[in-house]
Amino acid sequence: MGVERFVLWSDEATEQVDATKTRIGERWSDKEVESFLDLLQRFEDLVKRFPNGYERSRIYPGCRRAVIHPNVSVVYRVNANDVEVVTVYDNRSARSQR
Numbered sequence: 001m002g003v004e005r006f007v008l009w010s011d012e013a014t015e016q017v018d019a020t021k022t023r024i025g026e027r028w029s030d031k032e033v034e035s036f037l038d039l040l041q042r043f044e045d046l047v048k049r050f051p052n053g054y055e056r057s058r059i060y061p062g063c064r065r066a067v068i069h070p071n072v073s074v075v076y077r078v079n080a081n082d083v084e085v086v087t088v089y090d091n092r093s094a095r096s097q098r
Contacts, residue, residue, distance in 0.1 A: 003081070004048045004049060005047075005048055005051055005078075005079075005081060005082045005083050006048075006081065006082040006083070007044045007047060007048060007082065007083045007085065008082050008083070008084045008085065009084075009085045010084060010085060010086055010087070012086065012087050013074075013085040013086060013087050013088050016087055016088040016089060017040065017088055020036065020072070020088065020090070021033050021036065021037070024036055036069075036072070039068045039069055039072065040068065040074075040088075042068070043066055043068045043074055047066065047076065047083050048083065051064075051078040051083050052064070052078060054066040054067075054076075057075055060075050060077075060086060062077055063075050063076060063077045063086055064076055064077075064078065067091065070091065071090055071091050071092055072088065072089070072090060072091065073088070073089055073091055074087075074088050075087045075088075075089070
């Protein structure tokens with residue numbers, strides 16, 4: 001299985017998570033915000049153990065794309081000792097082909 005890596009979040013990824021939390025909170029309840037955060041936590045737990053477990057990104061060279069929900073994807077890069085989350089985006093947007 002190998003070494004378990006740390007998960008680091010880029011500024012862009014952090015901003016996207018915050019924006020998504022805000023959108024969810026404006027439209028639904030805190031329960032849905034917590035569900036979104038749970039999805040991110042499950043992603044982190046899996047990617048630490050199985051960093052190459054998700055498909056390669058067609059748009060971001062050297063990155064992988066995890067669809068954590070039908071509406072949300074996480075793009076990340078595997079490094080020697082860590083996993084760097086590059087961005088998080090809504091699959092329903094024009095960016096969905098990443």
